[in-house]
Amino acid sequence: MLDLLIIGAGPIGLACGIESEKNKLDYLIIDKGMIVNSIFNYPLDMTFFSTSDKLEIGNVPFISNSNKPTRSEALEYYRRVASFWKLKLRLYEEIIDFKKNGECFEIISNKSKYKSKNIVLATGFYDTPYYLNIPGENLPKVTHYYKEAHPYYDMNIAIIGAANSAVDVALDTYRKGAKSVTLVIREKEIRKNVKYWAKPDIENRIKEGSIRAFFQSEVVEISEEKIKIQNSKNSFYIQNDFLIAMTGYQPNFKLLNKLKVKFKNDEYKTPIYNKENMMTNTENVYLAGVVCGGLKTNKWFIENSRIHSKVIVNDIANRIKVK
Secondary structure, eight states, X not given: OBSEEEEOOSHHHHHHHHHHHHTTOOEEEEOSSSTTHXXXXXXXXXXXXXXXXXXXXXXXXXXXXSSSOBHXXXXXXXXXXXXXXXXXXXXXXXXXXXEEETTEEEEEESSOEEEESOEEEOOOSTTEEOOOOXXXXXXXXXXXXXXXXXXXXXXXXXXXXXXXXHHHHHHHHHHTTOSEEEEEOSSSSOXXXXXXXXXXXXXXXXXXXXXXXXXXXXXXXXXXXXXXXXXXXXXXXXXXSEEEEOOOEEOOHHHHHHTTOOBOSSTTOOBOBOTTTOBBSSTTEEEOGGGGGTTOTTSOOHHHHTHHHHHXXXXXXXXXXXX
16 A cells, blocks of 8 residues: 555656655556646746746756756756656656545556555646637647647637747747738737746737737637627638637646535635645645646646645655554
8 A cells, every 4th residue: 555646747746656655655656647747838938937946856966058947957857856866756657536435545547556544646737728619620620739830830820829939939930931910819918927038028019000909809719711709899810820819727636526625615726735734625635736726727836836845745654654
């Protein structure tokens, strides 16, 4: 029987594994995708906001070519961390269900079954996008993720969103040869928290007409060659080859519900947990990282949630020693 099963092989899940190694606990890290799956899905040329030292875990130095590391440098770093600590990983394995049996959990995946005294949810949020739920959303031309501009050269592109991701996609595709770039934005303006160097850039491109923007508008229908946009006054169609919906992402509420985790009565559906040890209302179920913020996915980052791993594993190790 495991002392703890860690769900999620992102940086915080790996940090929980490292603390388990330090405390000589019997653990396993399971992820339905690859190691640091969310970082892999970032745009190819993405640069982190944080500096390298704030992304470090396990006392392994993160050396990058510049002050703020790139996606590829982060992927290499976390692979190196996992190898250095010889972390116990089960990748491309999805958790299907849980059963509480006395003092332990029985965990069922699509590949195996496990028993564990404790469960740590470090699932992040990037795997589950907000869907539009409109006709045509399942067409191949629609995506909720962005890798690079090359596929969109000489194409009519529409982007949904007003935050950093949407702005980055609009500027990147515009500068790398898209035939036309259109932003469709529910709000009346570009969000104020957009990166300080990107906000004036996108606003100037919109002002000069290089990038078209429809504010206080929504895409309501998608077809092979067009999209239908609606605002408070009317609806209209524009030519479109690809729709990139940067509508944001949400935590895996399915797992939280299966473990009977309760939520605050707030707009963010914030999970309830004890801040002193990160345990939820379900005994021996812990939360780590971004998942702690519920729908407020900009509250927790790698740099401010690394501490969760030490808090959680210390609590588990102390309880085991007492027994």
